[in-house]
Amino acid sequence: MxxxxxxxxxxxxxxxxxxxxxxxxxxxxxxxxxxxxxxxxxxxxxxxxxxxxxxxxxxxxxxxxxxxxxxxxxxxxxxxxxxxxxxxxxxxxxxxxxxxxxxxxxxxxxxxxxxxxxxxxxxxxxxxxxxxxxxxxxxxxxxxxxxKPIGRDIESACAINDAIAKVFDEPQIYRIDHYLGKETVQNILVLRFANSIFEPLFNQKYVDHVQITVAEEEGVGTRAGYYEQAGALRDMVQNHMLQLLALVAMEPPHSLDADVIRDEKLQVLKSLRPLDDAAIATNVVRAQYAGYRQEPGVDPASLTETFVALQVFVDNWRWSGVPFFLRTGKRLPQRTSEISVYLKDVPPILFNANPSARLDANVLTIRIQPDEGFSLGISSKRPGPHVDVAPVKMDFHYGAQFNGSSPEAYERLLLDVIAGDPTLFMRRDAVEAAWRWVMPVLDRWATQTAALPQYPAGAWGPAEADRLVESTGRKWRAL
Ligand SMILES: NC(=O)c1ccc[n+]([C@@H]2O[C@H](COP(=O)([O-])OP(=O)(O)OC[C@H]3O[C@@H](n4cnc5c(N)ncnc54)[C@H](OP(=O)(O)O)[C@@H]3O)[C@@H](O)[C@H]2O)c1
Incomplete structure (x- = not known):
């Protein structure tokens, strides 16, 4: 080789x-x-x-x-x-x-x-x-x-894919999304399909909503040239976050064959509720961190978003009506990527009868970085003579359980290309489906000239992002 x-x-x-x-x-x-x-x-x-x-x-x-x-x-x-x-x-x-x-x-x-x-x-x-x-x-x-990035819109993505397809057949092409090489991301399928405890709950009957956060602490740094042309939606949502969403939401594949898994992920992308102008106005928030326009290489009148939050729906039988809240941005309080699956509240009786002290919902959190692992938030009785219910965490840390450092994503991905296994790579149809879904947002933003809302460096985005979730009676998870 x-x-x-x-x-x-x-x-x-x-x-x-x-x-x-x-x-x-x-x-x-x-x-x-x-x-x-x-x-x-x-x-x-x-x-x-x-x-x-x-x-x-x-x-x-x-x-x-x-x-x-x-x-x-x-x-x-x-x-x-x-x-x-x-x-x-x-x-x-x-x-x-x-x-x-x-x-x-x-x-x-x-x-x-x-x-x-x-x-x-x-x-x-x-x-x-x-x-x-x-x-x-x-x-x-x-x-x-x-x-990545494979293009900056659907036309340029198709043009790149067409140019490559003139010379290479699809099975010869490995489109990297390095998120898919991370151990915890690979573990999403294991968690769902190798444990009888979780999969029966992964649907609209039991899940209230899902939150996916990909937060960066750093600003644009030396990459303004690239980032000014991209922005958070192109840089993170179109690829990494939609891939994470697809893994969480996909139907069980009938085998671990690369194309069987990729077919199921594609079905999720195709089931995303299209974003029309009204949905973009209510379900998509973008903002810039204060000071972004003064960064070296950034246009002082830049309209590039460094933060985006979305409410997304997967319109299929399994996920009907379940909101998926996505947020990503630069200069957020910490570098963290995680997925949290919020289960529905228990009925408001017995231990959950007090309207001013409702129990926390069970939350399954998959931590992708740093401190890879997952945790399950459950309610437990505090020791003592009274029935006092408190939230506790069942916590699994990769580092503590499996000694030594996990391989880097690129190690796994390079090894898979050498072995000819395309499972963790993006197929052309998935890349283009993801672009098709984000295009209405990009097109609408392209017509808007007003300065973006700002958020202070070190905050979890603008107030509008909080309102996006709170207007549905929910809250962003405190990280
Ligand atoms: N850096 C990252 O962490 C990162 C993360 C994710 C994805 N990516 C993607 O990975 C790719 C490479 O990124 P990078 O950060 O390594 O980029 P880079 O350092 O800016 O450029 C990579 C190489 O491209 C060659 N190059 C640039 N302009 C050229 C031109 N006009 N003609 C011929 N060669 C040219 C240069 O090679 P020579 O000058 O040596 O000829 C340069 O070493 C990009 O698609 C980027 O989006 C990068």
């Missing part, structure tokens, strides 16, 4: 991909013979590229670097220069790959990783084809990994 990383000198490669590949090597999970080839525009020696990789591993690996393991890893890391824009831009890359594969007795199976700005996905794929570097079928496999 040869992994060819376009954007081999970029930030993603430095911080995530090379450290992930190094950890897979330390765990003995990479194929015994392989090569990793970083590709960039400026020529660089293999040695210089290994120094760049070592710096990334030293700074960002979940394990401290081990010199012996590093030396054996570095021996199969290479660099190749290529100009994607040039007429025969990848011809020399093909020759270099052939030499590396020949010298290292590799069969020529390749993974092309697009760690590039999305505007370059199409041109790069075209050049790969022109240089005859892609086998659709035959003796050598060729796979492509595409990073």
């Amino acid at each position: 040869t992994i060819v990383i376009f954007g081999g000198g970029g930030d993603l490669t430095h911080r995530k991909l090379l450290p992930a590949l190094y950890n897979l090597h330390v765990d003995g999970l990479l194929p015994p013979q392989m090569a990793i080839v970083g590709v960039g525009r400026k020529p660089m020696t293999d040695e210089a590229y290994r120094d760049f990789a070592k710096d990334g591993v030293t700074r960002f690996s979940r394990r401290p670097i081990d010199e012996g393991a590093w030396q054996s890893f570095a021996a199969f890391v290479f660099f190749a220069a290529a100009e994607i824009d040039a007429e025969q831009g990848l011809a020399s890359l093909g020759a270099r790959l052939d030499i590396i594969e020949h010298e290292h007795h590799l069969a020529g199976d390749r993974i092309y990783y697009m760690a590039l700005p999305p505007s370059l996905f199409g041109p790069t794929v075209k050049q790969l084809d022109r240089a005859r570097l892609v086998n659709r079928s035959g003796s050598h496999s060729a796979r492509i990994i595409v990073e």
Whole structure:
């Protein structure tokens, strides 16, 4: 296997991909013979590229670097220069790959990783084809990994997908949503379908509502160039949050086959209640953190949202009438991602008879980051002579239960591409269904020119977000 990383000198490669590949090597999970080839525009020696990789591993690996393991890893890391824009831009890359594969007795199976700005996905794929570097079928496999964002609206997403589909068949295409590689996200299906306690409750009979929070503590930082074009809805909701929602809401798949699972997730996306103008006005809140417009690289008149909250409905039999509240933003009080499933209240009798002291509802919380795990809030009697009911938590922490650090999402995802398992990757139809659903919001926002509501840095969004939930008689979970 040869992994060819376009954007081999970029930030993603430095911080995530090379450290992930190094950890897979330390765990003995990479194929015994392989090569990793970083590709960039400026020529660089293999040695210089290994120094760049070592710096990334030293700074960002979940394990401290081990010199012996590093030396054996570095021996199969290479660099190749290529100009994607040039007429025969990848011809020399093909020759270099052939030499590396020949010298290292590799069969020529390749993974092309697009760690590039999305505007370059199409041109790069075209050049790969022109240089005859892609086998659709035959003796050598060729796979492509595409990073998010896949487009910035439905048209651009379809254009990227069309460009890739001219050269790669859908089973060869791995669209990364790194959230899906996180242990706790994978655990959602295990929690639901390997435990008889939860699944019977996951429906409108027992669930009052669901909350999904993806909160970042940081501001826009150095990524204003990207973020100004994106905003919270594109950056988080269209991909990660709708994927989480799909996992929580999907029907039981009849097998663990990748396409069976992905079919069920698609059904959820197709069941999302369409957002018309009236629904956008009442069910979607956007805002900017105070000071965003003064950040370096941000337009002083920017209308880009750094926070969005939504009330969403999945209009199918299982979830009829159950609100899903989604919120995400930058400069929130803490970096947290979690899903909370609120069960319905017990009847207002017996222990729940006092109208001024209602019992807390049972809540199943799936913590995705940090401190991965899940907890179940239940009511229990306080010890003593009186019947005094108090909320208590049954709590499971991954770190405490399964010793050691969990693999990073990129480790799992890269391993799955090597193994040819697309379960945790987004299929074209799902990406486009998610874009179709968010488009009315983006289109409506595009016509609006008023400054966005603001929220102070370190707050849980604007007052409008609280009203969105409180107007339904519920509250955001205190995190
Ligand atoms: N960074 C992250 O944490 C992160 C997270 C999620 C998704 N992503 C996605 O991953 C991809 C890569 O992100 P990144 O942060 O690594 O980006 P980056 O550092 O800005 O760029 C990656 C590489 O793209 C190449 N490049 C940029 N403009 C080019 C041009 N006009 N022609 C040819 N090559 C060009 C550069 O290669 P050379 O200059 O070396 O030739 C650069 O090293 C993007 O799609 C991004 O949205 C990144």
